[in-house]
Amino acid sequence: MKMRQTVLPTLAMSIRTVVAVLCFVTLYLIGSQSLGHAQGQNGEYLLKAAFLYNFTKFVEWPDSTFATSSTPLMICVLGNDPFGSSLDAIADKTIKGRPLVIKRLHSVDRVKDCQMLYVSPNQLTQTAEIVPTIQKAPVLTVCDAEDCAEAGIMLNMRVVENRVQLDMNLDAVQRTPLKVSSQLIKLTRIVKRNG
């Protein structure tokens, strides 16, 4: 009996030690995972990605744009992608029965395949090249930099006082067969092309 009394506490103690170590290791593994996960988020672009998704609801592309009623709607990012995983959050959505496809481009060659083109701030210097490339093609162009709508891009998602505001270059839209709902126009500030 005496022996048992001494052995049991020792056993209990080692079990406790093992459990404690296991818990710690588990916590560490889980913790580092979730931290990495959380840091991958970027609030501004999470919000702007939601805007891109919303634009698809207020713009009508000509029927000829899509081969079939279930042809995907392609959202392209030209240049460095500031969205990161935020855009993938909208990639599994559908709009009017069409799946959304996100495509990252590094040159202007294929932009006419896109229905929506987001021009990264670092590509804006090439706006002079992009605008004529698209010409009258039904591609909704979007940017988010100072005066980029004035430079010929259709929609600018400007951050003003911590909120996103929209500038629209209506002339640029009207040069294409795109139809933009008045509901969207109503919420934007209309700007003209510089010069």
Next chain:
Amino acid sequence: MIPSANPALFESTRKRPWKGRTPVWAVIVGLATSTFTLTHTWAATDSSTQDPPADLTTLSLEELMNVEVSSVSRRTQPLSQTAAAVFVVSQEDIRRSGANSIPEVLRMVPGLHVARIDSQKYSITSRGYSGRFADDLLVLIDGRTVYSPLVPGVFWEVQDLPLEDIERIEVIRGPGGTLWGANAVNGAIHIITKKAQDTQGALVTIGGGTEERAFTTMRYGGQFGNNLSYRLFGKLFDRDRTTSAEGSHDDWRMGRTGGRLDWNPGTHDAFTLQGDYYQGQAGQLTFFPTTTGPSFSTNAVEDVRMSGGNVLGRWQHTFGERNNFTFQFYYDRTRRDELSFKEIRNTVDVDIQHQFALPLGQQIVWGLGYRVSGDQLRNSESLSFDPAERRLRTFSAFVQDEITMFQDKLRFTAGVKYLKNTFSGGLLLPNVRLLYQVTPNQSVWGAVTRSNRFPSRFERDGRRALAGTPTELVELQGNAGVRSETLWGYELGYRAQLTSILSFDAVGFYNDYRQSTGEQEVSDSLELVRSQVTTRTYGGELSGDWRALPWWRLRPAFSYLHIRRTAPEGIETESGEDPTYQFSLRSLMNLTDTIEFDTTFRFIDRLVGLDVDSYTNLDVRLGWRPTSKLEFSVVGHNLLENRHTEFKPEFIQTAVSHIQRGMFGKVTWRF
């Protein structure tokens, strides 16, 4: 107490703590927004408001344009991730409630018991302890506590704001001492106003009717430069008296003015300076015990004069995405003059709070607070305090850690607060919360919390005449033996978003209170306040939200409460002042794009201890918004009965009132 201040401090606090997990988001959010983050976080919690939900793509373009970039930075925390019984009243809820005062707005909150005593006075509680001086519910406005340590409780008649300026009201049922501080024993209500940049332009409301005789609010908001915004407001109202067997004398009127300045010099700093001043008078018929028969009571009609003001400053600095610091200061002065007593109270409060992330998915929040609340009282024969002037000091410190595990599926929060007050030695208020997200649309949570309520000024130093006899007055006396009331609260909750149009929230609780107060008769003419009562309550709250049709939304709520008090021989306690059952159903209809038709039906069980019958009633609102700038509404209150009694006066014996049916019209114009 101070801690409570914290809440103010930041939503972050509250958010985090409460929500348990929210914290992170909440915090972040909060921070970001600066003060007021609260707005979004919690808001987020309530699917009904325009809070950014976890999935931003479900928002409309207009809603997206209202989302603050900074508030999204952490993923927003949906209600489904809050390990507490939280309900958020949004500005839209307030607008459609047809309510014309904060207490009336609160009637929509599941589980709260809101009872109108007369035209001005209310009893508002959650989970028991109803009374005009409901001492276990903490109330804050933008981080400033409005809980009076005198009796104690909240003088609801002086808690008012232009309702249009309220961003949201967060109501937490259940104990919240760790985050909120002392006196958040049964719950906490935090009223959060909009930032000045969100109230730009002019707003005028004018209305009048049978009970709400006349009221008007004017507000103007503007900007100096790009990052300094302000608003100024003025509000006046005149309310009709209720009816009573002893005649009607409780008409009242009040004016209030104030403003707010928000300065955001950069992305890392936000400064807020706000304040308001009010003045009003309210009639009442007051009864006083005397030694002359046959009734041994005399009465007087009086006008209670009330005034007060406050100034609050807050600085919020963001070091990084999950790292921010807040400093808050306020000064508050209230003055109340009636026959029974006169009180002038000055309160100064300072709080700091800091939150930051640590490895392993941890978010830490800590804070310190200090408050001095000094009073000058004028005694009367029926109510007196000795000493007549006293300063109460409260110090608090807290730390809380929230750990997110298993890809955010499990959120564990642990925190503790240390409190020390003039009437109480050091108290430790720990809190442990766990939330498990079973599926993205379902979560289960549980919490164990300890909360405290400090003894009030009356319970320590007061003396009140209860009744008269031919030779002397029978009095109730406070004494130094009264201790802090302590609660251990246990909660279990389940939330589900069953479909995109149907959601459901259920909470069960068990509360174990020690050292609740009762009265002990020590001689024919003297009773003493004793804190030796044990109270056990249990109950539950169910609420739902069903968007039955795109234009029709139904929000039912049901609550059950059971209270059992046990006291040593010779100590009397109050009982039967809370409704066992409450049920309400709100219906919100958009008949056309511009016409809204909203109705609220409610059933409140009888209050056995007060001899108040159960009642059912109906409020209706018809609103027409021909443009987004203009709104006309017609509201009917208590339509099912000519008049009914909801509660009875306590402490200061005023006439028992019958609340009447009321109608009013209102015009709101923005330009």
